[in-house]
Amino acid sequence: MKSSSALPVTAAVYVLLILIWATTPLAIVWSVQEVHPMWVLIIRYFGASLIAVLILLVLRNPLPFDRISLKSYVAGSLNLIGAQLFIYLAANYLTSGLMALIFGFSPLLAGLIGHVILKTQRLIALQWLGMLIATAGLTFVFAASADSKVNPIGILLMLISMLSYISSIFWVKQINAPLSAMSQATGSLLISALGSLFLLPFVWQHMPVSLPGTQTIIGFLFTMIMSSIVAMLCYFWLIRRLKPSTVSLSNVITPVIALVLGAGLNHEQISSHAFTGIAVVMLGIVMYFWVEWRKQHRSS
Structure with missing residues (x-):
């Protein structure tokens, strides 16, 4: 159990991670408007790596290259080049709000993997029902958004991204x-x-030969600094202190924030029927985590 003094810090890091991840889908959509997605990804990671190394030097933090550390770096990269590669590809097929909504299923998928494959978690009837309701809600969102930018290829790419993200959490935790x-x-x-x-x-x-517009640059800088460095610091800090499913829970809130940002800043259209589906998705996810929340409340 964490000390009472550590709880506010953990909560603050958690909130910051949610805000960054809620904004990242929109930043990705903006960053690929004028530049090929894969070039954005390449430049983003080289730029972020340079900044991160400079921060390490200033803080005089070590960067070990022993076998266990290298293995952990590779495991962590699954949430970067692994998951983000498919998110950037999906940006050509889905709106930022729908990308975040699909990624909101990652805690459910993490629980499913823990139950079926890793045998580290046992799901009860309420959690299975929550999964079913959330899936039905997402299906309704897609049906209600048939005239919007929805494509099965984008959905598949987001599912692959989620698998990479969840695998990274479990692998880093295990190492x-x-x-x-x-x-x-x-x-x-x-x-x-x-x-x-x-x-x-x-x-x-497809190498860029000219400077893109202001919106593209803003999206690119946000993903390079906030999403690649600040969010990763929060992410790796949290997964050493919380359970994988609890870390994934941060994606429950991000879809709502991302949908609002997409509608307000990127003029993404969301029908009233789609909002109903989103509410059903949120209900299913809350049902899924209700048991875990009750357990944590009783143990605190």
Whole structure:
């Protein structure tokens, strides 16, 4: 059990992570408006890696390269180059709000993997019902948004992204390397930057040759600094202190915030019927986590 003095810090980090992740889908959509998505990803990770290394030098934090640390960096990179690669590809098929809504299913998928594959979690009837209701709500959202930018390819890409993200959480947690959050984030960024080089032969002909517009630059800088560095610091700090499903719970709130941001800043249209579906999704996710919340309340 955490001390009472650590709880406000944990809560503040958690809120910051939610706000960044809620804004990231819109920033991604903006950043790929004038530049090829894979070039945005490559430049983002090399730029973020440089900034992270400079921060490490200023803080005089070590960056170990022993076997366990390297393994942890690779595991963490699954949430960067792994998950983000498919999110950037999905940005061509889905609105930022729908991307965030689909990613909101990650805690449910994490619980399902823990129950069926890893056998580390046992789901009860209420949680299965919550999954069913949330899935039905998401289906209703897609049906109500048939005239919007919805594409099955985008949905598939987001599902692959979620699997990469969840696998990263479980893998980093299982390795449990003795690394600071900054060292873990920097190492994972460096691995992601190196991994992104494998994309060059496929996108070399799409190399940007001129400076993009202001909106694209804002989106790019946000993803490079806030999403790649600040969010990763929060993420790696939290997964060492909370259960994987609890960390994934941050994605429950982000869809609502992301949908509002997408509608307000990017003029993304959401029908009243789609809002009904979103409410059903949120109800299902709350039902899924109700048991865990009750357990945590009783133990506190």
